[in-house]
Amino acid sequence: MKMHAGEAEVDEAVVGRLIGAQFPAWAGLPVRRVGSAGTSNVMYRLGPDMVVRLPRLAGSAKDVAREQHWLPRLAAALPVAVPVPIAQGVPGEGYPCSWSVFRWLDGTTPDPGEPLAEPVLFARDVAEFLIALRGVDPAGAPAAYRSEPLAERDGSTREVIAELRGLVNAGAATAVWEAALRAPAWRGDAVWVHGDLQPGNVLVDRGRLSAVIDFECMGVGDPAVDLIAAWYLMDAEAREAFRAALGGAADDAMWARGRGWALTIALNELRYYRETNPVMADIARRVLGRLTEEAGRAAGGR
Secondary structure, eight states: OOOSTTOOOOOHHHHHHHHHHHOGGGTTSOEEEOOOOOSSEEEEEETTTEEEEEESSHHHHHHHHHHHHHHHHHHTTOSSBOOOEEEEEOSBTTBOSOEEEEEOOOOBOOOTTSOOSSHHHHHHHHHHHHHHHHTSOOTTOOBOTTOSOGGGGHHHHHHHHHHTBTTBOHHHHHHHHHHHHHSOOOOSOOEEEOOOOOGGGEEEETTEEEEEOOOTTOEEEOGGGGGGHHHHTOOHHHHHHHHHHHGGGGOHHHHHHHHHHHHHHHHHHHHHHTTTOHHHHHHHHHHHHHHHHHHHHHHHTO
């Protein structure tokens, strides 16, 4: 099922023609769809060790050049694998967008409904990744997709809470949101962020983080946006280990803003994808449940 109006038409035959026309050395390699709940791109395995990544919408195609430029630079500084492009394609064969070929990365995306084999070690791996990412020189970096202050999302977030009343605990969601808005805003230097640390954007091997993928939202911004990993990827025990591993990089204000980012992202995902992408909608419900349960426990402890 298509998830967006105006989504590009693409299948194995189109990908095969694109490869044959633009990269004839790879013509004839088998092409097969990669199962994914991704919302911005579709992926096709190309031969045994490559993957073709194609934007679903023209608006996502602008990120291809950014990934081509920045991912090789980030890869050298990060402790786990990230996608490094090996070729860039152009529109053709009826497909309207720029696209990329990457080296295939081994690992599996975590099942949101199943516990990880090593949740605490995984949490520490994610913290190590974020500390390294924040340490990359931001000179010349673009603004992250989610770089605006949370306050700019206030009106739209409250509208979604009202719209989803009955599907979410509106009172608890509002409490989380208002606590995030009360937290001091980020005043530090610009730092690199991934911007979308969700189950579909990380790979694990034997319970440990092995790769971080899909950097479409990357750029510089408030590092609190990457704390969404705490609620998108971790249970309560792992969240504690994650925050401890981040140390001073996750003070109370940043943690509150991280909750706010996780809330506003999950709310919008549930509203947009509840009919067209059940995997994303289920992840959003799970995140909202974690956030509101956590808020309830905190309120009960006062």
